[in-house]
Amino acid sequence: xPDGTDLLCSRPRGVLRGAVLTLVFTGVLATAAxxxxxxxxxxxxxxxxxxxxxxxxxxxxxxxxxxxxxxxAAAAMADGKxxxxxxxxxxxxxxDRWGAVYDKREYAEFEQALDGAYTGVGLSAGRSGGDRxxxxxxxxxxxxxxxxxxxxxxxxxxxxRPVDGLSVSEVVALLRGDGVSGSSVAxxxxxxxxxxxxxxxxARLATDPVTVRRLDDGAVLIRVEAFTKGAGTRVRDAVRxxxxxxxxxxxxRGNAGxxxxxxxxxxxxxxxxxxxxxxxxxxxERAVYAEGGGDTDRPLVALVDGGTMSAAELLTGALQDRGRxxxxxxxxxxxxxxxxxxxLPDGSVAELTVGHYRTPAGHAVDGRGITPDLTAEERAEERxxxxxxxxxxxx
Numbered sequence: 001x002p003d004g005t006d007l008l009c010s011r012p013r014g015v016l017r018g019a020v021l022t023l024v025f026t027g028v029l030a031t032a033a034x035x036x037x038x039x040x041x042x043x044x045x046x047x048x049x050x051x052x053x054x055x056x057x058x059x060x061x062x063x064x065x066x067x068x069x070x071x072x073a074a075a076a077m078a079d080g081k082x083x084x085x086x087x088x089x090x091x092x093x094x095x096d097r098w099g100a101v102y103d104k105r106e107y108a109e110f111e112q113a114l115d116g117a118y119t120g121v122g123l124s125a126g127r128s129g130g131d132r133x134x135x136x137x138x139x140x141x142x143x144x145x146x147x148x149x150x151x152x153x154x155x156x157x158x159x160x161r162p163v164d165g166l167s168v169s170e171v172v173a174l175l176r177g178d179g180v181s182g183s184s185v186a187x188x189x190x191x192x193x194x195x196x197x198x199x200x201x202x203a204r205l206a207t208d209p210v211t212v213r214r215l216d217d218g219a220v221l222i223r224v225e226a227f228t229k230g231a232g233t234r235v236r237d238a239v240r241x242x243x244x245x246x247x248x249x250x251x252x253r254g255n256a257g258x259x260x261x262x263x264x265x266x267x268x269x270x271x272x273x274x275x276x277x278x279x280x281x282x283x284x285e286r287a288v289y290a291e292g293g294g295d296t297d298r299p300l301v302a303l304v305d306g307g308t309m310s311a312a313e314l315l316t317g318a319l320q321d322r323g324r325x326x327x328x329x330x331x332x333x334x335x336x337x338x339x340x341x342x343x344l345p346d347g348s349v350a351e352l353t354v355g356h357y358r359t360p361a362g363h364a365v366d367g368r369g370i371t372p373d374l375t376a377e378e379r380a381e382e383r384x385x386x387x388x389x390x391x392x393x394x395x
Contacts, residue, residue: 066342066352073344083346096353098337107341107349109179114259116207116228119179121187121200123149125171131164133171139207143200149189156188156195177202209258210234215385218243219393223251224266227258227311232265239269239295247299247393249384250319253329257310260288267318270294270325276318278362279338280355288314299393300325303384304372308332316370317359326391327372328384336365 069090076086084103091099102110112118122142128134135153138145155163158174166174177185181204188197209226212234220242222235239248248270257263260277267276273292278285302325304316313332319325338355356366363370376383 066340066350069342069350069352070344073346073348077345083344084348087344087348087350091350091352098335098339099350099352101344101348101350104347104349105179109176114228116209116230117204118176118207119181119202119204120176121185121202122205123175125155125168125175127168128154133163133166133168139205142205143203147198147200149187149198150191152191154190156190158188159186160188210238212238215249217385217389219247219249219385219388221249221251224255224312226255227260227262227266229259229262231258232262232268235266236269236294239298242298245298245392247301247388247391249381249388249393250300250302250325251381252308252312252316253303253305253380254307255309255312256307257312257335260311260314263311263315264288264290267315268292268294270296270298270300270319271322272296274322275360277314277357277359279357281338281340282354290318296324299388299391301384301388301391301393302327302372303380304329304332304370305380306330306333306369308370309335313365313370314357314359317361317363317365320370320373321359321361321363326374326387327370328374328376328387329372329380330375330377331371332365332369334365334367334369336367 069087072090073083073087077083084101087101091101109118120142121144122139123135123144124137124139125133126136133155135144135149135151135155137151138149155171157163158171159177161174163171163174175185177183179202181202183202184199185202186197186199189195207226207228209224209228209231211223211225213221215221220238222238224231224235235250242248264276268291271290271294273290273294276288276290278287280286300319302316302319304312304327308316308329309332313334313336316327316332320327336357337353338357339351340354342350342352344350356364358364359370374383374387
């Protein structure tokens, strides 16, 4: 997923509820997508005992005390100050790298994004050439596409505010505005020598995190941009519909994570049950399992890179540790912490790190990432297709 879009955005975090996706928020599921928030329900998760060090926070620190955090927010409100701001300062001092605080509207939008929908104009923005902000992708049939905007167009301002020098997340926040469908936003755009102002109306848009296509050699390419709601089932259906004997190239590059349950469902497409990952919460270890009945014979190559995060790393680790796939690409990001949501007195929500994930072989992901079986920095997809062909996955 792009490094900034008006869908999700880019700063560390995670969801298990998936995992908080490192879904970083400003309105997008971007690098912000990660593994970590605990689910309100855990149908694919079972208890598995305990292990030394479980429940410790980042880099061995004790987890943030959620009760103390709520007291700090309540005390600030009693003094007429912002409870959310007090909570943010508390989390910042704690050293919790993936901790974050959302107001009620932000958190609602965050949860909607995990469901694969958002309100915006349908474009992704990223940095190019110093402080310049450019359109990196335009969603088909969205307001930006209908207005004729293209990838490569430079954004000069949003609603009259110059965007050069702003972070991508700040630009995303401007694009999303109040998040109300039908509200308007004026973009100043540059393309070559042409400069114009384009007014767009925000709309409710659905994302398409899974794309499937048949390659020239008969193999099937399944690209997963994020594990939003339904993504795991889409992967499983694609595998079931693939021609007999056709190999699968599972492209997880740039996948910032998402719902852990969806990653487990995707794992179920290739595994006949068994362990996907373990994670600890308050000293107790639990486990995520795949469902039975997956295709365990079809040749499989997983393509990963430094943008593969969180739930996507859990899937990668499961396929690699259990010998189900050859992994190709570059070391993954290393987002393997667990966040748990805590509601504060003013209605805002803090996502606090309470534990960490491990692969089936017991390897920690957080801060380490996963090293692929075959390292390929350049022409990675070409290398992956060669490996798949060697496994008998082509026609």
